Amino acid sequence: MYGRDPWGGPLEIHAADSATDDDRSRNLQDYDRAALSRPLDETQQSWLLGPAEQKKKKYVDLGCIIVSRKIFLWTVGTLLVSGFLAGFITLIVKTVPRHHHSHASTDNYTLALRKALMFFNAQRSGKLPRHNNVSWRGNSCLQDGKSDPSTVVKDLVGGYYDAGDAIKFNFPASFAMTMLSWSVIEYSAKYEAAGELSHVKDIIKWGADYFLKTFNSSADTIDRVVAQVGVGDTSGGSTTPNDHYCWMRPEAIDYDRPVTECHSCSDLAAEMAAALASASIVFKDSKAYSQKLVHGARTLFKFARDQRGRYSAGGSDAALFYNSSSYWDEFVWGGAWLYYATGNTSYLQLATTPGIAKHAGAFWGGPDYGVLSWDNKLAGAQVLLSRLRLFLSPGYPYEEILRTFHNQTSIIMCSYLPVFPSFNMTKGGLIQLNHGRPQPLQYVVNAAFLAAVYSDYLDAADTPGWYCGPNFYSTDVLRDFARTQFFNHY
Structure with a gap:
């Protein structure tokens, strides 16, 4: 009997196996690789498949004789050590000058x-690690949570x-961690x-560890x-x-910092669930920590579903800075990530429920359709679930x-191209996804990421491009769009 694993390939299930569905689906070493119809490139392997393990042979075949592997390695090792010592001594005796070769300059993208x-x-x-590498930053706000008597959570450092x-x-921060995790999952190499x-x-873990502090992460229900x-x-x-009335270094803050709790915040909880679920895939090799993240994600998502509401409703402080327009897109987004993290099909069923997709705005356009942001994750969820269809x-x-x-993902990719009138472009070619409103670059980088990762998905699926109406465009067009969003703008 075989069950499908969310990363690809069937997973053998034994009737007497006492492991949970989540444990089975998260074991990346149990794939029936022969069931995969074609080789998978780095983009797919980085997520779907773990590295192959090969058993070491006990003997070495030298052609004319077969010798013990231990004897062979010992002999070769002795010769190598002897050669190294001889060469090293020769260098000292002859005092050969050392030639310093300049290292290749780091490319601009890496910088x-x-x-x-x-x-x-x-x-x-909080308390910064020694390797933080920002000389002008130090420990700060070590009393967060403790100084507010109204909050149940006391350690928010x-x-x-x-x-x-x-x-x-937490709302925009958890989105940032989710996007970072997605990039690592796909492009760790x-x-x-x-x-x-x-x-x-390390950046993702710092964020995930803090999120685990902001609710009772050991509980099943919160x-x-x-x-x-x-x-x-x-x-x-x-x-x-407060933090806007007093502009100062965080290290110098000595005033009380209030803690805002919410009891019905589906958007926030579902986004935090997405952050922890995606991080659990990043840290899948650390089984205990990964499972801790998954448990927290499950608890948050259950809370999001049970206690409906927007976290910024009611004129809260958050509404002034990061107002959430809806929580339905977070249901699709969070459900998709939890499915990838656990293999539990109940999350996939929820993420693909037409009614939820309708409420999230999947079936109507509008000026912001296809714009991925901390407020609207629908476009990201559509690309993420298109990946599932392409590969599995x-x-x-x-x-x-x-x-x-x-x-819909294909339509979104079409809307990014200059030949279509969905969005204006500056003279230098920068797409104006927020229609001239402030802070445009955050939307641009999200669109560039979606275009780049979707083009890689198509290539990994042996698909050379996609159609915009009657016209066919190659994946290179999407990569060119992503590349041009980072330079030559004015």
């Missing part, structure tokens, strides 16, 4: 990646500050080649979650010290809605 990741180091709150202020908003894999994983620490509302002439094709009862998401 940009390193600087972008260092932003998170600079935004860290850690996490990331939002931007120029020192507020910790490229992060490693740039020497940044351990760095970005009734509250922390939405933010600190406030920034200065309207009404208030002179009460789960069939009935999911095929119809997955095909719809796939078609």
Whole structure:
């Protein structure tokens, strides 16, 4: 008997196996690789398949004789050590001058990646690790949670500050962690080649560890979650010290920082669930930690479904800065990530429920359709679920809605191209996804990522491109779009 695994390939299930469905689906070493119809490239392997394990042979065949592997290795090792010592002594005796070869210069993309990741180091709150590598930052806000008698959660040290202020908003921060995890899941080899894999994983873990503090992560059911620490509302002439009234270094903050809890915040909880679920895939090799993240994600998503409501409703402080327009897109997004993290089809059923997709705006256009942001994750969920259809094709009862998401993803990719009038472009070619409103670059980088990753999905599925109406466009067009969003703008 075989059950489908969310990463690809059937997974053998024994009737007497006492492991849970989640444990079976998360074991990346139990794939029947022969069931895969074609070789998978790095994009697919980085997520779907673990590295192949090969058994070591006990003997070495030298052609004329077969010798013990231990004897062979010992002999070769002795010769190598002897040769090394002889060469080393010769170098000393002859005092051969050493020639220093200049290292190849780091390319601009790698430099940009390193600087972008260092932003998170600079935004860290709490007791900083020694390797934080930002000389002008120190420990800060070590009393978060403890100074607010109204909150149940007392240890809220850690996490990331939002931007120029020192507020910790869980809603945009969890979206940032989800996107970072997605990039690592797909492109870990490229992060490693740039020497940044351990760095970005450390950034994700710092965020995930903080999220686990903001609710009872050991429980199966919760009734509250922390939405933010600190406030920034200065309207009404208030002179009460807060993170916008007092502009200072976080290390110098000595005023009380209120904690905002919510009891019905489906959007926030589902996004935090997505962050923990995606991080659990990043840390799948650390089984205990990965399972801890999955448990937290499950608890949050259950809370999101049981206690309906927007976290920023009712004129809260969050509504001034990160107002959420809906929670239905987070249901699709969070459900998709939980399915990938657990293999539990109940999450896939929820993510592909037509009614939820309708409420999320999947079946109507509008000026912001296809724009991925911290508020609207629908476009990201559509690409994520298109991946499922391209690589695994789960069939009935999911095929119809997955095909719809796939078609909608194609339409979104068409809307990014300059030949279509969906969005304006600056003279330098920068797409204006927010229609001239402030802070355009956050939407641009999200669109560039979706275009790049979707083009890689198509290539991995042996699909050379996609149609925009009667016209066919190659995947290179999407890569060109993603590339042009990072330079030559004015």
